[in-house]
Amino acid sequence: SANQPLKQAVILSAQYGINVFVLGLVLMLAGTFHRAGVTQEHILAYLSTLMAIQLAWMLWYFSGRHGKRVLLTEKDEHAGPRWLRGGLTLFATLSLVLDMFKIGYYVGYSSCLTAVKGVYPAIHAVHTLSQVYFLWFHAKDIIQAFQMIGRFGMIHSVFTNLLLWVNSIIAESKHQLNDHKKRLAGHGFANLTMEKAGPNCSCTIHVCAAFYKASYYMYPFSIEYHVLASAMLYIMWKNVGRKLEHRSPQKLVFKTRPNILPGPVLGAAVFATTIGILVVYSLQAGHSKDHRLSAVTMFYLYSMIVLGLMSAASTTGLVIYRIDKRSMDYSKNPTRKLDGQLLASTACASWLLSWCSVLAAVSAQSRPHSTWLSLPLSTLAIVEKSVQNMFIVESLHRKQDDGEEEAGRLKGTSDRPGTSPPRCGIVNKTLEGVERQLCCAAAPPQSPEDRSSSVCSEQLPSPRAAGSFPPASFRQTGNLHKTRVILKNIAAFLFLCNISFWILPAFGAWPQFDNGLEENVYGFEAWILIVNLAMPFAIFYRMHASSALFEVFCAI
């Protein structure tokens, strides 16, 4: 019966969070379209208030944790893995750089900007620092005491981050739209109204323009940072008051071997080409119409090749799964469930764009040069995402065949004890003491809590350790080993390709605006609305697929 008010808190807190979010959304939409007298200042004030509340809550949480007021009995080992927290920290750092740019910009124009334009980035910087600290050390916490306050604080944080995400997206979309309008204006469409850039006074520190320009290269990172943070906070919210079934979790260890070469190499080649394509595209798209269309054609041909390779790789992975059957792990795991749902739901946005392109390509009256490529490309994009989602979700659910591996591993060590180099994670019964020392020295320091517990003894019985033996010692498990090498190559290749397809739209290559096809068919305004609504989710899909593929790579 003590459970009742807590279950109520789930609904109550969720409804509170949704309403905070909806109000923010209404404010932002009104501000964007200059309605209802809402200005940028109102929005920033609202966001700053929300961040201040979250800061107060986190302070309460920290003080409770250190004063042992918030009792912790368990940790969810699936939540907030180290690589995810690492990614979060990276993005947060670049987000801090963005805050510095904004503060610098405010200092330059301080005579004619309202105070909130300076207060907002300062609060945001403090908020970012505290939140990264919070997530780095507490992402696995399962709150058992003061659940009510825990739930409300957590859901408040989730929706605050989502609102900050929406705010960044709107800023980024406005920027993309202005770029697009500038290009159109260069080609003679002069009747478009431009957003006025910059305040009414002159800059006092001479680098305002540089700050302004540079900040747009940081927005994509800020966007991803807020989404990652809200996903991790959502998992913490789901975990409040949860009772865990006790199972020893699999530690995921990042490990490469000489066999895993073709995938990463091919992926790196794709990645390098992508950077080249992005630079060429950005330069070409600003020129005349012919230049722009040839850039689009290049972009389409390149995308088709890569998407084709990705589809082939995912399909190969699925075929291997059909041959190499394993039992599946369907135990409760909020992190994995959210992963799958996010993949499917954000893919919807790209599917919407793709289907719009298909319809436009089929029905277009006047066909630009690149139209004949648009139809197969869109179809390929739809297929690729479907196959890739299936590959990722099945990979995350597969169980490791621990028994089979254990046998192979022990056989290998007893056959030739000398050939195994003393690497971290390898168990050699006779050398165990020495190796544990080495392992402890080599293991990167985690959080203070983690270090005090037995990191090494946990890592030692890892089944994945077998992977670092030379393949010659795997006579019995050779087939298993080969399968795993192929799968690891596939995951690495897909990972790098997804990163590439994240970089392209995140840094401004939006051929949807430049190909001149959909814009003619649906009309300028309608198409801009559709793209600006769907694109952020399509971009997030690529980032999220990359992080999931990284996990797959470690888990295989």
Place this chain on the structure above:
Amino acid sequence: SANQPLKQAVILSAQYGINVFVLGLVLMLAGTFHRAGVTQEHILAYLSTLMAIQLAWMLWYFSGRHGKRVLLTEKDEHAGPRWLRGGLTLFATLSLVLDMFKIGYYVGYSSCLTAVKGVYPAIHAVHTLSQVYFLWFHAKDIIQAFQMIGRFGMIHSVFTNLLLWVNSIIAESKHQLNDHKKRLAGHGFANLTMEKAGPNCSCTIHVCAAFYKASYYMYPFSIEYHVLASAMLYIMWKNVGRKLEHRSPQKLVFKTRPNILPGPVLGAAVFATTIGILVVYSLQAGHSKDHRLSAVTMFYLYSMIVLGLMSAASTTGLVIYRIDKRSMDYSKNPTRKLDGQLLASTACASWLLSWCSVLAAVSAQSRPHSTWLSLPLSTLAIVEKSVQNMFIVESLHRKQDDGEEEAGRLKGTSDRPGTSPPRCGIVNKTLEGVERQLCCAAAPPQSPEDRSSSVCSEQLPSPRAAGSFPPASFRQTGNLHKTRVILKNIAAFLFLCNISFWILPAFGAWPQFDNGLEENVYGFEAWILIVNLAMPFAIFYRMHASSALFEVFCAI
């Protein structure tokens, strides 16, 4: 390992369904805004094809069921309760009437309408009949054999119904918008472009105009029918291949008693007043601006009173739950989970509208007469939905105190065996044989399968049966009894109020268009877009809350 391709089928079929839906959505949006050369005929052809595929699949399913090809081992007793199937049948019947109107309209104008305009309602009628038959007899099925085809057929049906729902919503929104424009045109705003109504030839059967007008009174029912059907089909899709934990399910029986009077009576009063308000509002809103604004003021005052009463009722229910503590039932139940999620997600749409109104009321420059009511009304609407959701979700999760009741029931029967009338569902040890006869005779015939199994023996041990004893026999459980009576009254009152608030917008009382507040603040086009996107979900919320409250009424 046999489980693997099936788990794949979940993702594969879901992705297939989403793409079918997205393509349909793109077609409909293009058709609505007359883009990409998509006409109404294309959309109807696409929908007819989808319905034909579903019909073929259902035919395969029927033939398999009767040829015992589709093996059934279990049934999900939570899925498709009888009252839900009853509601579905009612809405389907009115949806068939709509099809008849459309066919009649086609016959009248057959010389100048394309064939697809006649084929579509005919296929839709066949589709409706088959689907109601399918859901009536198979909604509880848990498919174990041919799961792959089952999954694909099911998800195809889900998204076909969702597309039919979207199609009806667009037709309804266009109609509402045209009505609104006509009114505005009557007040001198002549520069609005009207949709041309009717084809280019004259009607041959003299009742075309009547068919056309009458059909718009049927759309709300058709809309609800498709949503209900897709929710039931979604539960069937979730249930494919499921393994049930064996628990005897609670049969819900609709039962009223003399004590349960204030709630239904007050609810009926609200309902009757609503009909009156709707008629007056519809007549007044078409008149001059002053008439319209006085109609809006009346509407707002009435809404505030009812919403206040509803909030009070829900809060009372929650307070009772805090006092009368029970253990909660958190067992796996896809139907209940979907109920909760639908309530929360569709409430978001109304919250969006409410927050827009709040912002508009705060920031409006010129205030019409009704503005001062808009702010408290919107706030009340937000609060009411939050409290009501919490009441419904907690009610659905509460366990019946079987042990306590059993004691009271047996005591009651042994005290005065003569006072208990021989009603269906009442257990009297000495009269058991006689009563079972009566019960079997009184129970309405369900499906052939159900009748052959032991309906009566299942119904007999129902704990709810205790409710039908005269209260005098409840000396020990008097307090429990009183609590239940209050809760039943609350549920009944809320049920009737939600039905009322469904009727108002479903049949054309949209004060959001008539109060002249938000339209001024956000602009005509933007506000119409927001209302037309959010309103269908807000309307569905009321219908769904009613059905959930009906279940709560039976379960208490």
